[in-house]
Amino acid sequence: MSPRVIAANLIVSIKSFYRETTAVFFRIAFPVLLILVFGTIFMNQDNVRFDFFVQDLDQTDMSAELIRTLDLSENFTIIPVDPALDASQYAKDNKLNLVVVIPKGYKHSLIRRMTRNDLDDPVTVTYIYDPSSTAVDTKMQILNVVFAEINQTISDTPAFITSEKSSILDRDYRFIDFFVPGIIAMTVMTASLLGAVNVNAELRQKGVIKKLSTTPITHTDWILSNVLYQVLLSVISTASILLVSYTVFNVRLQLNLWLPIFVVLDVFAFVGIGMILTRVAKEAESAAAAANAIMFPMMFLSGTFFPVEMMPGFLQTFSRILPLYYVNEGLRASMIFTDNMLAMNYAVIVGIFAAIMFVLGLITTKWEEE
Amino acid sequence: MTKEAEHAIAVETLTKLYGDLTAVNDISFTVRQGEVFAFLGPNGAGKTTTVEIIETIRTPTSGKVSLLGMDVTKKKHDIVRRIGVLPQGFSSFDRITVRETLQYYARLFGCGNTDIDGLIELANLQDKTNEQFKNLSGGLKQRLGIAIALVNNPDVVFLDEPTTGLDPRARRQVWDVLLGLRKKGKTVFLTTHYIEEAELLADTVAIIDKGSIVAIGSPAELIESNADYLVLKLQSVDESVFELVRKTGFEPVRTDPHNITVQVGGPDDIRTILVAIKDAGALFLSLDVCKPNLEEVFLKLTGAALRDGCAEEVIS
Numbered sequence: 070m071s072p073r074v075i076a077a078n079l080i081v082s083i084k085s086f087y088r089e090t091t092a093v094f095f096r097i098a099f100p101v102l103l104i105l106v107f108g109t110i111f112m113n114q115d116n117v118r119f120d121f122f123v124q125d126l127d128q129t130d131m132s133a134e135l136i137r138t139l140d141l142s143e144n145f146t147i148i149p150v151d152p153a154l155d156a157s158q159y160a161k162d163n164k165l166n167l168v169v170v171i172p173k174g175y176k177h178s179l180i181r182r183m184t185r186n187d188l189d190d191p192v193t194v195t196y197i198y199d200p201s202s203t204a205v206d207t208k209m210q211i212l213n214v215v216f217a218e219i220n221q222t223i224s225d226t227p228a229f230i231t232s233e234k235s236s237i238l239d240r241d242y243r244f245i246d247f248f249v250p251g252i253i254a255m256t257v258m259t260a261s262l263l264g265a266v267n268v269n270a271e272l273r274q275k276g277v278i279k280k281l282s283t284t285p286i287t288h289t290d291w292i293l294s295n296v297l298y299q300v301l302l303s304v305i306s307t308a309s310i311l312l313v314s315y316t317v318f319n320v321r322l323q324l325n326l327w328l329p330i331f332v333v334l335d336v337f338a339f340v341g342i343g344m345i346l347t348r349v350a351k352e353a354e355s356a357a358a359a360a361n362a363i364m365f366p367m368m369f370l371s372g373t374f375f376p377v378e379m380m381p382g383f384l385q386t387f388s389r390i391l392p393l394y395y396v397n398e399g400l401r402a403s404m405i406f407t408d409n410m411l412a413m414n415y416a417v418i419v420g421i422f423a424a425i426m427f428v429l430g431l432i433t434t435k436w437e438e439e
Numbered sequence: 440m441t442k443e444a445e446h447a448i449a450v451e452t453l454t455k456l457y458g459d460l461t462a463v464n465d466i467s468f469t470v471r472q473g474e475v476f477a478f479l480g481p482n483g484a485g486k487t488t489t490v491e492i493i494e495t496i497r498t499p500t501s502g503k504v505s506l507l508g509m510d511v512t513k514k515k516h517d518i519v520r521r522i523g524v525l526p527q528g529f530s531s532f533d534r535i536t537v538r539e540t541l542q543y544y545a546r547l548f549g550c551g552n553t554d555i556d557g558l559i560e561l562a563n564l565q566d567k568t569n570e571q572f573k574n575l576s577g578g579l580k581q582r583l584g585i586a587i588a589l590v591n592n593p594d595v596v597f598l599d600e601p602t603t604g605l606d607p608r609a610r611r612q613v614w615d616v617l618l619g620l621r622k623k624g625k626t627v628f629l630t631t632h633y634i635e636e637a638e639l640l641a642d643t644v645a646i647i648d649k650g651s652i653v654a655i656g657s658p659a660e661l662i663e664s665n666a667d668y669l670v671l672k673l674q675s676v677d678e679s680v681f682e683l684v685r686k687t688g689f690e691p692v693r694t695d696p697h698n699i700t701v702q703v704g705g706p707d708d709i710r711t712i713l714v715a716i717k718d719a720g721a722l723f724l725s726l727d728v729c730k731p732n733l734e735e736v737f738l739k740l741t742g743a744a745l746r747d748g749c750a751e752e753v754i755s
Contacts, residue, residue, distance in 0.1 A: 071549075073546060073549060074546065074547055076546075077543050077546035077547060080543070081532055081535055081539070081543050084534065084535060084539065085532055085533070085534045085535060088534040088571070089534060275530040276526055276527075276528050276529065276530045277530055277531060277532065279496060279526045280524065280526050280529065280530075280531070280587075281547075282495075282496055283494050283495070283496065283519055283522065283524040283526070284519060284544065284547045284548060285516070285519055285520055285547060285548060285549070286547050436496075
């Protein structure tokens, strides 16, 4: 290993990087933009409001009172539907995912229940809904909760089971706090993998590697230079992501030694995979395509953008064989839960994987021609 | 002094197979210290395979190759420090300037005291020192490649097709740089498919065709030993001259409407032709007698002419 050669490579890599604006954009600005866009979306999700279409066929003071109650629940913006219209047709024509119909006779039934305690005359509120809509289930669940509360109030008995929230965390965390570690892990992965593929496949195709193989530079020098360069850029992009996250979204993440450990392991693992791909794929283009084929499932299935628990069981099992899952979980264990034991467990798993990939990458990287 | 050390390069019965294809077939040759040695042949003749085996990039199937007395299959580490290589289709880091690229390669060799300015001057790149590699023309890239091949002050310089794809002007500029190398007394191993390049620059030319060396020697020796005839060139506006020459039993070739060339054995043949023209009262404007050139030797030895690196079968 020659520090002089590694330094020479680093100088060339860094100059090449900052002289190429697209590289700077994808490496630094793109993850920052992701944080800004998704952060803004998630910030609003904390107090999201649904448009809520109600058709009041009863048109009485009591049915109006029910609508007012719904309006108070904060989650809904009430939009009345003309009682003369056919609600199903109206929903279809306007592509609405839910119209709630308060039946005629609502007041009459309510009075019977209140004054004579007549249990035989319940009221049925109809949900006219579009089952293909993803948001409709949430709306109906919220409605059911509101109706359950109303039912309980009418029956005038105190609730038997009540609930209270007790967070396992010291402070309240929002979705953005979950999201930031995922973006750090993903950015380091994509940059390391594509960086290794680009450097090796492109330079090999151009003949630069052939020229280098007639100089005293060794494989170890070359690969260590690439890894150091990727670590350096990962530190810069991680710092930019954190800076934006703290200043714009006021995240409450803990920064400790685990962050650099996971970043470095992430780099080694994916530079290793990149080197293997470069060897397997003959052309630079096919190596890049193979890198994408690895990256995309990893991005979406290892809990970068949303928790793995939201996925079906078999996908959850699958996600547990993805190395990025352990980087994500490890970063969250350290940055959100400050659980050192858990972080260490994940670091060991990622470390073993990184070591295997990197050694395989070293073995498969070959400069000599057949 | 050992046999190998007398020679910069010694190749003995070298063979390289790619599956069923024989790229290099049992070739042997030596390159003297300080000479410019040219490997001349069409594309696919085995030039690059041979040179890359000597440069330690490829491994031979059989045979022995030594460079400065060192076995190329065993002493890669020592050999790379003593050679300079311009690979075929040379390329470098796109966004790194001429000067930075030279500094980079000098650092790889640990040559802190490399005279970068001297190399820039040798390659005539003084106006381009701060230009990024991607902005250089083909000729400038090749000249930079040659300068890079010299950063470690190598004992042997390998130049694999240094002028392929360049226009005639750029090619001449590269030749000027190569002539500068020759003056410095460097051992240069040049591969080319340009006959005039080999003829102009090389002390020794090896003609390689289909993996085998078909002739080797200085350009003059190759011509002398392979061309036992003279070429008579006649310029004439008289249409009858062509027919008159043919009637004397020779085979004239019309190279353009007013020029005829004839292959003749010696002065007696020339006299026979001139007497026939004079007796018929025909006229010619000029005559020239010359030895055949390397191109004609190449044609005779390989049965093919070289056009842009491709061997074209000659229909006789």
